[in-house]
Amino acid sequence: AIRMTQSPSSFSASTGDRVTLTCRASQGISSYLAWYQQKPGKAPEVLIYGASTLQSGVPSRFSGSGSGTDFNFTISCLQSEDFATYYCQQYYSYPRTFGQGTKVEIK
């Protein structure tokens, strides 16, 4: 199975900050990577697919980059509604696997 490793596991940031999360795959997955946002008590929602394509309706402050094994997810200007947990997921092969998540908390 392809292992997805996210870093950091959590961190604190302030509204207006630029934040970058990383996700590393244990083997190459081309661009078959999605980023999800999950708020407490809610189901995850996809923000980015194909490593860098913004899902329709998602604000442009979110962006993704990378291919192969190393990926980044950036929020250019953190808003209050962005405090949540973010997961990367590979859909290159089965079993589908998720990173362990990065929790973005208010500083």
Place this chain on the structure above:
Amino acid sequence: EVRLVESGGGLVKPEGSLRLSCAASGFIFSSYNMNWVRQAPGKGLEWVSSISSSSTYIYYADSVKGRFTISRDNAKNSLFLQMNSLRAEDTAIYYCARDLARQLWFDPWGQGTLVTVSS
């Protein structure tokens, strides 16, 4: 509006069984692959199982293989997960989610149904 609604969760004893359902609406159900993903309390997301649009291809996580069975009824726009020999570590919120050939990310997800395995 695309909608996925899970049901069937509850409290079950170890070694017991439970059948989850996911009712789909707002899209052509028979054109989409469907998936189950779970989340243990306070933990991350774990993919459980996937089934292709016509049930030709079925996949399971090693952690549930031989105990869980995924199925679907395209005439009733419904997805199912039969869970047998349940263990404490199966305690989680179970979400259904769709994906599409060439668009294999999960979107959208249902609201989830809680399964608690405890004596």
